[in-house]
Amino acid sequence: MFPRKPTRQIRVGNEKTGVVLIGGGLAGTEPAPVSVQTMTAGYTYEIDRCVAEINRLAAAGADIVRVAVPERKDTAALREILDQTSVPIVADVHFHFKRALEAVEAGVHKIRLNPGNIQDRDQVNAVIDACKDAQIPIRVGVNEGSIIERKDKEKRKQELGAYFEKNLIGGRHAHLLGLIIAKLEEYMDIFRERDFADVSISCKSMDAAFTIAAYQEVSKRFDEPLHLGVTHAGPRETGAIRSIAALSGLLTQGIGDTVRISYASDPVYEVEDGLELMYSLGLRERTGIDLIACPTCGRIQVDLFTLVQNVRTKLASDITIPMKVAVMGCVVNGPGEAEGADVAVFAGDKKGIIYVQGERVANVPEAEILDRLLAECTEFQRRVLAGEATLGEKVVEIVPPDPIGELGSGFEKIAKGDVEKSTSLTINKS
Numbered sequence: 088m089f090p091r092k093p094t095r096q097i098r099v100g101n102e103k104t105g106v107v108l109i110g111g112g113l114a115g116t117e118p119a120p121v122s123v124q125t126m127t128a129g130y131t132y133e134i135d136r137c138v139a140e141i142n143r144l145a146a147a148g149a150d151i152v153r154v155a156v157p158e159r160k161d162t163a164a165l166r167e168i169l170d171q172t173s174v175p176i177v178a179d180v181h182f183h184f185k186r187a188l189e190a191v192e193a194g195v196h197k198i199r200l201n202p203g204n205i206q207d208r209d210q211v212n213a214v215i216d217a218c219k220d221a222q223i224p225i226r227v228g229v230n231e232g233s234i235i236e237r238k239d240k241e242k243r244k245q246e247l248g249a250y251f252e253k254n255l256i257g258g259r260h261a262h263l264l265g266l267i268i269a270k271l272e273e274y275m276d277i278f279r280e281r282d283f284a285d286v287s288i289s290c291k292s293m294d295a296a297f298t299i300a301a302y303q304e305v306s307k308r309f310d311e312p313l314h315l316g317v318t319h320a321g322p323r324e325t326g327a328i329r330s331i332a333a334l335s336g337l338l339t340q341g342i343g344d345t346v347r348i349s350y351a352s353d354p355v356y357e358v359e360d361g362l363e364l365m366y367s368l369g370l371r372e373r374t375g376i377d378l379i380a381c382p383t384c385g386r387i388q389v390d391l392f393t394l395v396q397n398v399r400t401k402l403a404s405d406i407t408i409p410m411k412v413a414v415m416g417c418v419v420n421g422p423g424e425a426e427g428a429d430v431a432v433f434a435g436d437k438k439g440i441i442y443v444q445g446e447r448v449a450n451v452p453e454a455e456i457l458d459r460l461l462a463e464c465t466e467f468q469r470r471v472l473a474g475e476a477t478l479g480e481k482v483v484e485i486v487p488p489d490p491i492g493e494l495g496s497g498f499e500k501i502a503k504g505d506v507e508k509s510t511s512l513t514i515n516k517s
């Protein structure tokens with residue numbers, strides 16, 4: 088577990104939605120698990136579609152869902168949307184402070200303000216007062232695209248960039264980081280003067296390295312919980328690398344209290360990947376399957392990629408306990424790599440051999456692997472829930488079969504002694 092930087096804790100949600108705590112460690116609070124957020128991709132004023140999207144994202148595991156409210160018709164839809172959903176909702180206000188006031192009035196659970204777009208002190212004060220009365224927090228969300236004030240850009244670059252450049256902070260973007268920090272400090276002063284501490288902060292960029300530098304600097308200067316993200320990260324294929332690079336770098340330094348991965352794609356992927364990141368870093372306890380799968384190689388004799396995708400999709404909805412499932416292409420390296428799996432299949436020679444906690448339970452043709460594996464996982468889950476079995480507990484010796492056969496490509500390796508013919512599969516060695 089990576090030690091977390093202590094922050095002030097904020098609360099999002101209510102009795103109906105459940106309260107999501109963000110941050111903690113200061114003022115007698117315990118750090119809350121890092122939460123995973125996302126944002127709807129559709130129009131908020133299309134109430135039925137918006138509700139369906141929010142509920143789909145909540146079912147995928149989103150702790151908090153944000154909706155855009157650019158127009159009056161969007162905030163007018165909020166009350167009905169809130170009635171039909173049960174996850175905390177954040178209203179993202181970009182250009183007009185009145186949208187924030189309307190969203191608070193409708194009962195939204197948090198407001199996001201962009202200091203680059205709503206700057207008038209009286210307007211910000213009006214939003215702060217409304218949120219204070221409603222006891223809901225505000226995220227101050229700076230992002231690179233909206234922070235630069237065009238009219239005095241050059242002058243500010245010189246003044247504010249000097250410190251960061253001299254101290255080698257922010258790399259090639261020292262000027263931009265200077266602008267962001269100055270804007271945040273200026274904006275946060277408004278909240279402090281109003282005695283409003285129910286605030287989280289984000290400072291997103293589309294550059295992963297700059298995102299790390301910016302949040303490191305913000306984390307040093309502010310006690311507010313931090314909402315991490317890389318903005319405009321692109322489609323999932325490339326956006327995942329960009330987002331995970333930045334977020335992992337920060338989370339392993341203890342920086343970050345809530346995350347949103349953003350893709351130009353279905354936001355369900357943002358939730359799935361955000362949760363997987365938390366599980367992979369040990370920042371959240373896994374709630375569903377932990378799938379191990381081999382990358383395949385020249386030894387493969389079944390369509391493993393399709394099998395893995397099908398196993399993942401089916402088990403994601405059916406398995407609710409953190410069961411480790413291994414789908415391996417052969418027995419050459421499979422048993423060692425699947426060590427610790429509760430349920431494992433070793434494929435080969437158009438067949439699959441299935442183990443449950445080390446015990447061989449089936450040897451089925453390729454066409455039957457998926458159904459049998461799912462049935463074994465479901466039955467194992469039933470036994471665990473009934474107290475008849477324990478996850479990751481048994482220590483079992485497995486003598487793997489050789490489905491490839493002595494003429495198969497793995498045999499030479501075994502024959503040379505590079506791989507033991509009898510491989511011990513140890514479930515939860517420790």
Ligand code: SF4
Nearest residue numbers: 381383384416417420
């Ligand atoms: S488990 Fe077998 S098929 Fe899969 S990568 Fe390892 S050696 Fe190759």
